[in-house]
Amino acid sequence: MMNQPSAQRDNSGALTIKITSDAVNHIRSFGKIEGKDKTNLRVAVKGGGCSGLTYVLELAKNPSDNEKVISENGMELYVDKKSYIFLAGTTLEYQGGLNGKGFVFHNPNAKTTCGCGTSFSV
């Protein structure tokens, strides 16, 4: 059973990808560690992982061609069109602390997830 995100869900029905402010802060801090003061985030899906589809997160400065740009909490998210089909409606949050899992995807398209939560099937 997936945990409910601590961030408020958007119930407007708009199909977008959301990122919580806490997740944005952590991405910024990871960016600083890598010497990138102003960084954005590429969010994608790739084939593989136990359940078939795996989440991909990557620090990025600019979008690539054909990537959708979503601005959320002061950060730009870059998503390719095929990944967007599987990610629309997803909220990305950060679960810190000793029991936290780090970045967590709450993806309404995911029917099942694997034990470690890094892959999903639709």
Next chain:
Amino acid sequence: MNLAEFNLNVRIYTPSNYKFITVKGKDSIDLLDRLTTNDLKSLKSMDHAYSLLVSPKGRMIEILSILNLEGQIILGCSADSLNKVLEWIDFYTFAEEVEITIDQKDYQSKIMIMGENSTSFINSIFNIDMSLSEGKSMFIALNKQPYGRIKLLVVNKNYFDFGHYEIYASMEDVEYVLKLFEKNSNNFKSVNYINDDQFNNYRIINNLPGYPTEINENYNPLEAGLKKYINFNKGCYVGQEVIARLDTYSKVKNQLVLIKSDIAIDSELINEDKQVGNITSFSSPDFYNGDYKLAYMRKNFIKDSESDFNFTNNTGNEIKVYI
């Protein structure tokens, strides 16, 4: 029937129903490794491996023959599964640099050479020392009169544990090689050219699963006896979690076995009012009267039998199960 003796003979088969897919691009191996059961990242140039496409539930989609040639991957699969395999790969391809083609000319057909004596047969025909170890391939250049030189790709595939080579080439070159075989195999005793039905009998008697009768989404690779094509150390691939769990906790429900029955029986195998298995392939009537069949049988019925046993079907017929 003496199986060891039966498998001595050289059998030559050109499948009418087989396709090659070429995968190019820097992410080819990485993508296929993430989608299939075997460790393809360790596949060196000119190496061959079998690897299975399985669903997230661990059920079989198809077994792929995968050859890593310099700069391209040659995938082989049944013509019947081609569209499904292409759709499967396409579904899981996102930003990877991968180009897939099915209309290349170099490898359109193949000749399978099977049997204990297949190595000495190839050596004698091509006048070379074919010392290819399992999963390796090499090119052979031939003078094809009057057209000049042709290049054949020979692969030691070993799907049949007792010896199994394949030659990949264009359609016309395959025909040329078959003629060459016929012309030069007179000195070699016990060479049989087999058709699709005879090949089917051959794999049945050797308890080898085929697509789509045994390799399909009703069963997993552990049930089909294809464990050797699963790498349990490679990390995640589609279906990995389910397959690892089935293996670790011994949760495999069925086992593919060769069975023998003297008379025609239904595909459902019933013993004491309980279904204990399903027949999936029947040998043809002209092969030992069609007595041999492949069946998925319940593991809890077979238990831990280490040797062949008989049981009586609901119709009162005795069926022999080969373990």
